[in-house]
Amino acid sequence: METVLAAGIALALAACGDLSLVDSLYREAPGVLRFSPADPVIAVGVDLTLSVMGGIAPYSIVSGAVTPLDDHTWEFPATSAGNFPLQVSDGAGKTVETLVTVYSGGEPALNVTEVTLPEGVGWTFMVTGGTLPYDWELDGLFQPEGAAPNASYDFLPAPQGTYVVEVLDFAGVSQAAIVTVAPSGVGVDVLSITPLSAVVMPGGTVAFTAFGGDGNYSFSATGGSIDNANPATYVAPGAVGTYAVNVADGSGPPGVSAAVVVTATGTLPVLSPGSVTVSALDDEVQFSASGGSPSSYTFSTNKPALGSIDPVTGLYRQLAAGNVVVTVEDAVGLKDNTLVKWNP
Template identity: 30%
Template structure:
């Protein structure tokens, strides 16, 4: 009888199996996971995709606030669509009830078209406000500056010499953006205001310079037309408007000065010094070379990804891994490897951890051998 009891015990142990995760789970990744970070910021009105893996498929997803964010999952791809300002938590679950959550904030960051200006007492400076949630309000030292906001335009009137004075713009959700103003004594008979300013390379808004004195009409030029160019070479009013230069962006490899010069009808001239600062988090212009890829089924192709921030990590996700896969990370030369799985077309989504809200999508077409 003892041998029968031992046999029965052995059969029961064999039937129950060993430990190490739920039945059917991947022993290497027993819990559902995602390539999306635990906290994520998204601009309003964009779609971003991330991979889902581990646990036991199929996966499901829910959003805590569909007025802010819609979420869906297709096979192993998580798709996030930002539809409103605010916060939402996305929860991904596998068949066994395992889950992982992503906390998401939707809304464009609050930014100002200038980060610092230097001008004269009595001058007026106009600054454009971008992002955030209107209405906006301004806080400044009232004995030095008078600040008013109409729509998305901040107007600053300089009242006294000194500085740099802090100017803080706040939106309806409490986000803040700050700039500084330094006010000089005196005011030349003919000048541009502000006399100097600093902007980020990520800035894209038009810049306004006000003309004081001189004789109309005025001729305008800049020292680097690739970075900043006037909206018109000849001005008859009292405002010079500067637009992004001929290369289509203001990205620089290091802080770069641009001088704006105007000459009046009598030959007198005035200048404004604009410094475009290098943003250590990148310029927000991810680029794939080539911009689209055609690869034979079963073969590999290489894609160069440009525009990575100095302290960022590039992550790549294929929206259809049954058509093409892609290396999740770049190699030391900035190259991503694409592998053709089946005939068809899919998108590859590229994100940079140091540039929240910035993404790039390029197309992969897989053809038969």
């Protein structure tokens, strides 16, 4: 009833030419007319679901080739690369536009998408693939550019907490990494290693970190290679199988071990859309996945209190202010991350 009343008032004010009052009404209820997601980036061959939120129903597409799914949702078929503007109008004559970027070719790939750091330790992220050059963001803030093509980023020592590093290629395609900074535990806690397990493609990398013990760490692996830094970079062998990564400290073996499964599925899973911005609470984004082991995908977020996602369907909803990492995991445990940016 309130929505119908608001629609009638808005239409009457618009007819009288009182656009300032119409704008005021939009700010209070039912919300600013907007696309969700805004300015998405997707790969050729991936269909995108776009919703219009806020404003005054009914909605109609002014320009753009889309297929209606319901009264406020459309499907955009990404049949060719390029930039495609879409415009929609509502019942009060308001219009809003978004730009859909469709890219061809591969996505940028980080050396690791998760790393846990002891306090006082940094990490260098590296990226390959996608379209050069690259940009880097830390918790949504652009970082100073390095030497072209800007293919690495130094995460400097930081206080305890969780951080998000995101790389964006020239086409706007992104991948995100979660950085967790924790106390080293040296001289206080028993020796431990994280992660305790990992799934990786042949030649892929995993960052293993030791905590506790006496701090004199020595890493080894039963297959592939690993350096002796902390975190230690493990490079998987070309042969599929299950291997062990071990860390010992000055007290000697046996130390503690983690399991690494090397799997060959052909490709890594890829989230779509690959770059997402939302501007209001309750905005929804329909995520999908391709590649990897496609028999099943599981979706999750790193901050469920800020953004929730249906683990099966991939429907995301913004619950509170803040950036959120969305992760998809395929049937064998391979993952991809992307960042949902909060920009009200």
